[in-house]
Amino acid sequence: MRIPDRLASRLPGRLGERTERPVVSLVRLHGVISPAAAPVPRSVINASSVEKVLERAFAADRLAAVALLINSPGGSPTQSALVADRIRSLADEHEVPVLAFCEDVAASGGYWLACAADEIYAHPTSLVGSIGVISQGFGLDGLLERVGVQRRLYTAGTSKSRLDPFLPEKDEDVAWLRGLQDQLHEMFQQWVTERRGDRLKTDADLFSGEVWTGSRAAELGLVDGLGTPRAVLDERFPDAEPARVESRKPLLARLGLGAPAASGGLAGFSSVDGLLGLAQAADVRASWARYGL
Secondary structure (H helix, E strand, O other): OOHHHHHHOOOOHHHOHHHHOOEEEEEEEEOEEOOOOOOOOOOEEOHHHHHHHHHHHHOOOOEEEEEEEEEEOOEOHHHHHHHHHHHHHHHHHHOOOEEEEEEEEEEOHHHHHHOOOOEEEEOOOOEEEOOOOOOOOOOOHHHHHHHOOOOOOOOOOOOOOOOOOOOOOOHHHHHHHHHHHHHHHHHHHHHHHHHHHHHOOOOOOOOOOOEEEHHHHHHHOOOOEEOOHHHHHHHHOOOOEEEEEOOOOOHHHHOOOOOOOOOOOOOOOOHHHHHHHHHHHHHHHHHHHOOOO
């Protein structure tokens, strides 16, 4: 190919043949699913953080499909449902297929997101599933007693202080929490059953909260096949050009500028924000660590 032709092929509009090819939008969904970002920067998935990216992905010209590259240990069930619902809404509006690719892990809420796709693929070593609900916390009432601190709590409403970490655990509070978990678990099961249909192996206990390798997930019908995004998309859409769609950074961030460091705390944050951010970062680390990541 002559140099002018090579340059023309990379130019937009009628000058380049590449722009006439179909497009597969690639959207990366990476991180814990959480309703809000932490004071320290980290990757988070929620309805707000992915809205613009999804809209741009589905609005691409000559769109053949949208591919979701998922790497998430889960998180908020509400945000999982909101993001998945938005994906389905855009897919129906633009009438294009959606393919999900599970990377290291698509577990719990991460698998909820994957089920928004029409087809799900995984690597043989991916961790997939964990269709269940988990709640966790700490009991600190013994610590207060040892250090001689009294907890003083005043409420209006007998159920206002359920599962307070500084008070002894009550059986009725645990029963209440398990009731909520059962309701959420049922919603999760309904979503998976609705999206996967008769592809699921009904003789397996798929909703126990177990996590499987990609290979086993394919046998159970949790995913449609094994393969990398490049291999699957090349086979399914041989004429299409992949186009990664990413979040647009603010102008100052693109210029390498940011907020000035705050005196006496982490850069740009108060010391309280910094401690909160560290605690949240530890929680995120624990979410990944459950899957050895």
